[in-house]
Amino acid sequence: MKAEIIVDKNYIVGEVDRKIYGSFIEHLGRAVYEGIYQPGQKSADEQGFRQDVIDLIKELGVPIVRYPGGNFVSNYHWEDGIGPKELRKKRMEIAWHVVETNEFGLDEFVSWAAKADTEVMMAVNLGTGSISEALNLIDYCNIEKGTYYSDLRRKNGHEKPHNIKTWCLGNEMDGPWQTGHKTAYEYGRLASEVGRALKAVDPDVRLVACGSSSSSMETFASWEAEVLDQCYDEADYLSLHQYYRNSDHDTPDFLARNLEMDQFIKDVVSICDYVKAKKRSKKTMLLSFDEWNVWYHSNGIPFDAWSEHPHQLEDVYNMEDALLVGSLLITLLKHADRVKMACLAQLVNVIAPIMTSDQGAWRQTIFYPFLDASRYGNGTVLNTIVKVPVYDSKTFTDVPYLDSIMVMDEEKEEAVIFAVNKNLEEGIEFSCDLRQFKDYRLAEHIELHHEDLEAVNTEADPFNVAPGKNTATVFDSGRLSGCFRKSSWNVIRLKK
Numbered sequence: 001m002k003a004e005i006i007v008d009k010n011y012i013v014g015e016v017d018r019k020i021y022g023s024f025i026e027h028l029g030r031a032v033y034e035g036i037y038q039p040g041q042k043s044a045d046e047q048g049f050r051q052d053v054i055d056l057i058k059e060l061g062v063p064i065v066r067y068p069g070g071n072f073v074s075n076y077h078w079e080d081g082i083g084p085k086e087l088r089k090k091r092m093e094i095a096w097h098v099v100e101t102n103e104f105g106l107d108e109f110v111s112w113a114a115k116a117d118t119e120v121m122m123a124v125n126l127g128t129g130s131i132s133e134a135l136n137l138i139d140y141c142n143i144e145k146g147t148y149y150s151d152l153r154r155k156n157g158h159e160k161p162h163n164i165k166t167w168c169l170g171n172e173m174d175g176p177w178q179t180g181h182k183t184a185y186e187y188g189r190l191a192s193e194v195g196r197a198l199k200a201v202d203p204d205v206r207l208v209a210c211g212s213s214s215s216s217m218e219t220f221a222s223w224e225a226e227v228l229d230q231c232y233d234e235a236d237y238l239s240l241h242q243y244y245r246n247s248d249h250d251t252p253d254f255l256a257r258n259l260e261m262d263q264f265i266k267d268v269v270s271i272c273d274y275v276k277a278k279k280r281s282k283k284t285m286l287l288s289f290d291e292w293n294v295w296y297h298s299n300g301i302p303f304d305a306w307s308e309h310p311h312q313l314e315d316v317y318n319m320e321d322a323l324l325v326g327s328l329l330i331t332l333l334k335h336a337d338r339v340k341m342a343c344l345a346q347l348v349n350v351i352a353p354i355m356t357s358d359q360g361a362w363r364q365t366i367f368y369p370f371l372d373a374s375r376y377g378n379g380t381v382l383n384t385i386v387k388v389p390v391y392d393s394k395t396f397t398d399v400p401y402l403d404s405i406m407v408m409d410e411e412k413e414e415a416v417i418f419a420v421n422k423n424l425e426e427g428i429e430f431s432c433d434l435r436q437f438k439d440y441r442l443a444e445h446i447e448l449h450h451e452d453l454e455a456v457n458t459e460a461d462p463f464n465v466a467p468g469k470n471t472a473t474v475f476d477s478g479r480l481s482g483c484f485r486k487s488s489w490n491v492i493r494l495k496k
């Protein structure tokens, strides 16, 4: 099979906001406890933060982490997680039917985020929470001193404000499973009031309103329109959530799922722009795809009700999951003009690229495409046209066998092509006219491939699926050519 990739450095999609390489830590399963926090574990520091996990997160270069949920946040009262640990109360955690010890809370997360070189994206409880609870939280976090809550933070050992600038107005409030689930009107009104109050305290905060928790929700589209009708002026971003599954073990159909993400983004952009026009607003709503990933391997596994941090949602990812994650990253980049924030859900142990045991931490297959995109997908996204044969699958028609996007970083004098070959039988011989980059040289062609699409990484065999180099690629007289191996993720880096 052959493909041609067509780009022109003047045909620009938009600038990459590094916050699209964000992630998510929820009080769920072993994400916090035994994930990022495990006092006494051999790599843990004096605060109980696991250094082995921090090292892997730094390797991924995650610029922002959403916290503390997720479904968890909709009945979480943040004051339970501050102050002397011995006085903190254990609470029922009704989203995931466990006991929350509250040993780890807001102040610990802020300290951890500083050590992990990442920014905090704070979600407020709009399920059972209130406007005043959200106000007390921002007072505690962002006011320097002289109020009850800012002085309480200082008393708790944090003299400087946490200065959190990105706030989520609740989580998945369209979902009937959500504690305090609301209609679009009820939620939109509340989001508007809370948003106005938070901006009255700190006008520099950026707020994310809840969109739909998946494009398959019955209320999808009307939810977005109504919510934005109510809170367009206060919100800066609208959220999108979507998880992808291969429950039928239909790989061609599964690998086409990024078309669903693409359509979801296009639909949400249209709704945002419709409300903008209706309101004669000058503001363009940005998108925050703040939960996305493959999630289905762990479904149906029973867990111990009311135990403390049991193993929950511990998907073990395989090679084909890494391919879809690569295509999903390419899709996010294709919409770099509007998707300005995104969170791979989640970061450690819970549907995550990083897994831990008491002994150590290792990289799942999906770690690698995320790492490459975060490391090399910076700068300007070019409109990338791919001429390649297409296929039909159970759910989709005209699925291109090759997904690709080019990103150039003029400041660093780098250009990179990301590509996923979805052809399970044969390689794709590609060529690309890059005469505009002829003073560049080929730095490397990174390739992630495994003959077995179900191959995984485990503690015992942590590098079973790991990237290698494709040394056959050629960049000569401004033409790039080579072959993308069957079912592979590829990164071709050019440097001046």
Ligand code: AHR
Pocket: 026, 069, 070, 071, 072, 171, 172, 213, 291, 345, 346
């Ligand atoms: O990420 C796991 C869960 O998925 C989150 O708690 C929730 O927001 C979503 O439904």
